[in-house]
Amino acid sequence: MIRSSSVRGLSLVSSLVPSFALLASLSLTPACDGGKDKDTKAGDKKETEEKAPVKERDPGTSIDSVNTDGPDISGPVPPETSAVFFSVDGALIPLGCFDKDKGKLLGGKDCGKLVQKDGEVYLKDDDSTEIDTIGEPKNALCEPGEGKPTSFSTAKLDSGEAFSFGVYPKSAAQKFISVSREDTTAGSRTGSLDAAEKKAVEEAIVADSGKAAGEPVNIHQVASLDVDGDSQPDTFISANVINPKDTARYLFSGLFMRSSKSPDKLVLLDKTKTNLEIYTLLGAIDLNGDGTHELWVNAAFNEGGGDRVIEIAGGKVNPLAKYSCGL
Numbered sequence: 001m002i003r004s005s006s007v008r009g010l011s012l013v014s015s016l017v018p019s020f021a022l023l024a025s026l027s028l029t030p031a032c033d034g035g036k037d038k039d040t041k042a043g044d045k046k047e048t049e050e051k052a053p054v055k056e057r058d059p060g061t062s063i064d065s066v067n068t069d070g071p072d073i074s075g076p077v078p079p080e081t082s083a084v085f086f087s088v089d090g091a092l093i094p095l096g097c098f099d100k101d102k103g104k105l106l107g108g109k110d111c112g113k114l115v116q117k118d119g120e121v122y123l124k125d126d127d128s129t130e131i132d133t134i135g136e137p138k139n140a141l142c143e144p145g146e147g148k149p150t151s152f153s154t155a156k157l158d159s160g161e162a163f164s165f166g167v168y169p170k171s172a173a174q175k176f177i178s179v180s181r182e183d184t185t186a187g188s189r190t191g192s193l194d195a196a197e198k199k200a201v202e203e204a205i206v207a208d209s210g211k212a213a214g215e216p217v218n219i220h221q222v223a224s225l226d227v228d229g230d231s232q233p234d235t236f237i238s239a240n241v242i243n244p245k246d247t248a249r250y251l252f253s254g255l256f257m258r259s260s261k262s263p264d265k266l267v268l269l270d271k272t273k274t275n276l277e278i279y280t281l282l283g284a285i286d287l288n289g290d291g292t293h294e295l296w297v298n299a300a301f302n303e304g305g306g307d308r309v310i311e312i313a314g315g316k317v318n319p320l321a322k323y324s325c326g327l
Helices: 036-048 108-114 170-175 195-208
Strands: 083-088 092-099 104-107 120-124 129-137 152-154 165-168 176-178 218-225 234-242 250-258 267-271 278-285 294-301 304-313 316-319
Touching (some): 083 294, 120 170, 165 170, 165 278, 218 278, 250 278, 267 278, 267 304
Antiparallel strands (some): 083 092, 176 278, 234 250, 250 267, 278 294
């Protein structure tokens, strides 16, 4: 369960307002040689020259909107195809998936059977986006070396390249939306909430854990993502209360969601059971194509951490599997 770092602060592109890079039309300027006939011909050519066509992009997906100059991720998306979402730690660790044949979401090792050797996988990190080929099963760096591996190798990962997540098939990456660098930066973000919002968080924490009453509330993250497709941002708040008698532990630490459809209600998505973890929303992906994105959440403590995918359905919170890396 040991990982190389505690809090995974990823430099990902914000997806709240997709930006579209338009291809500028190519305008040819004739050389100036004083020849009237040449100028006229050049002018005629300029008027009749066709503009380069602009490739249509999907405004609902951040990966697509920032990928105009990146690798080709066209192709089928859920529910037309099965899909697997991975975290990466030296190998592809399956976190959640959609099984087209069963028409259901699955998690963890149950996703392995959907992965085909030599299939193309989309890999993403702060500064790079690549398409790689899935290889043999392989233990991730954070996984024990015993037993049958449930993670997968790729050539780039085997060569030491580092990525944050992967999506198989590559076309399913169109369904991913990411959290901005600012939102994933570790540290107190109390200033990101107004007084009423922070009071609501404090009340929700005390309602869950009376021991935290009267203690300062620290805001680790405030992130906004439209995860239900209504074009209105939903808010995610990671908050914690340090135990004054043991500052290495928390009286409370958890991740809340405030839906744009129920702005007066805070839903607790996950909380620490060991009083050690701190939570960060890293992104979301619509694995089954139903219009609601599943949440990619990291839980970290001083010596390591792990990730998992959480489904929100019918007002209920449904983790698809346990946290990765033995957490």
